[in-house]
Amino acid sequence: MSIAKILQERSSTRAFLDKPVAEETLNTIFGHAQLAASNCNVQPWQTCVVSGSTKDKLKAKFMETLMSGAAPNPDFNWTPKYQGVHRERQFGSANALYTSLGIPREDKKARQMAMIRNWQFFDAPHAVFFTMDKYLDIMGAVDLGIYAQSLGLLLNEHGISNCMQGALGQFPDPVREILQLPEERGILFGMSFGYADDSADANNTRTDRADIDTAVAFYD
Numbered sequence: 001m002s003i004a005k006i007l008q009e010r011s012s013t014r015a016f017l018d019k020p021v022a023e024e025t026l027n028t029i030f031g032h033a034q035l036a037a038s039n040c041n042v043q044p045w046q047t048c049v050v051s052g053s054t055k056d057k058l059k060a061k062f063m064e065t066l067m068s069g070a071a072p073n074p075d076f077n078w079t080p081k082y083q084g085v086h087r088e089r090q091f092g093s094a095n096a097l098y099t100s101l102g103i104p105r106e107d108k109k110a111r112q113m114a115m116i117r118n119w120q121f122f123d124a125p126h127a128v129f130f131t132m133d134k135y136l137d138i139m140g141a142v143d144l145g146i147y148a149q150s151l152g153l154l155l156n157e158h159g160i161s162n163c164m165q166g167a168l169g170q171f172p173d174p175v176r177e178i179l180q181l182p183e184e185r186g187i188l189f190g191m192s193f194g195y196a197d198d199s200a201d202a203n204n205t206r207t208d209r210a211d212i213d214t215a216v217a218f219y220d
């Protein structure tokens with residue numbers, strides 16, 4: 001499938017079948033993602049793929065953390081408040097999701113519950129944490145973004161759906177604890193993936209994009 005077709009057909013998936021991806025397929029996909037470009041070829045990504053009991057342990061630890069009322073403490077600067085058109089688009093994407101889930105605007109509790117699904121990995125059989133040495137900061141974040149997009153498209157090429165999740169970088173301590181990562185390792189963000197449950201309302205969510213003339217300028 002062409003990259004253009006994948007981009008036209010893909011959307012973030014937030015409900016999955018209870019069907020793991022074959023190990024051989026995972027090895028092929030992660031092997032190809034390894035070919036992603038990076039600044040000076042430093043390849044800063046340290047990718048942690050969680051499945052099975054490790055994923056279950058993480059989910060339980062996330063739930064415990066959320067229940068304790070702990071505030072998010074991301075390793076990187078993931079806290080700017082969107083302004084202007086960015087804020088409008090942020091609301092647009094949230095509304096698209098809540099509308100497909102049938103959650104009315106004023107039902108804060110239901111919205112919170114939908115948000116919590118992030119840390120349950122939307123019941124996906126697998127999740128990835130995109131991690132890197134903290135000192136790399138924005139330089140490493142650019143490389144991890146390029147790597148993550150490559151991985152997402154490769155998964156789509158194999159019929160495997162996914163959802164990038166900034167939410168998975170919001171509570172890095174449980175991740176470091178369960179995956180036994182050193183303190184100097186930062187958790188940037190994550191992604192849940194697996195085979196989409198096409199019958200789930202969440203997966204009817206569609207977002208739009210601005211026209212290219214508002215985003216791209218060509219200079220002769």
Ligand SMILES: Cc1cc2nc3c(=O)[nH]c(=O)nc-3n(C[C@H](O)[C@H](O)[C@H](O)COP(=O)(O)O)c2cc1C
Nearest residue numbers: 010011012093118163164165166167168189206207
């Ligand atoms: C870096 C990044 C972080 C994201 N974080 C989350 C998240 O925490 N939870 C979530 O449900 N979706 C998350 N998304 C998905 C976006 O909401 C989604 O990509 C956007 O609304 C466009 O919709 P589409 O992916 O269906 O085209 C994230 C996407 C990206 C690229």
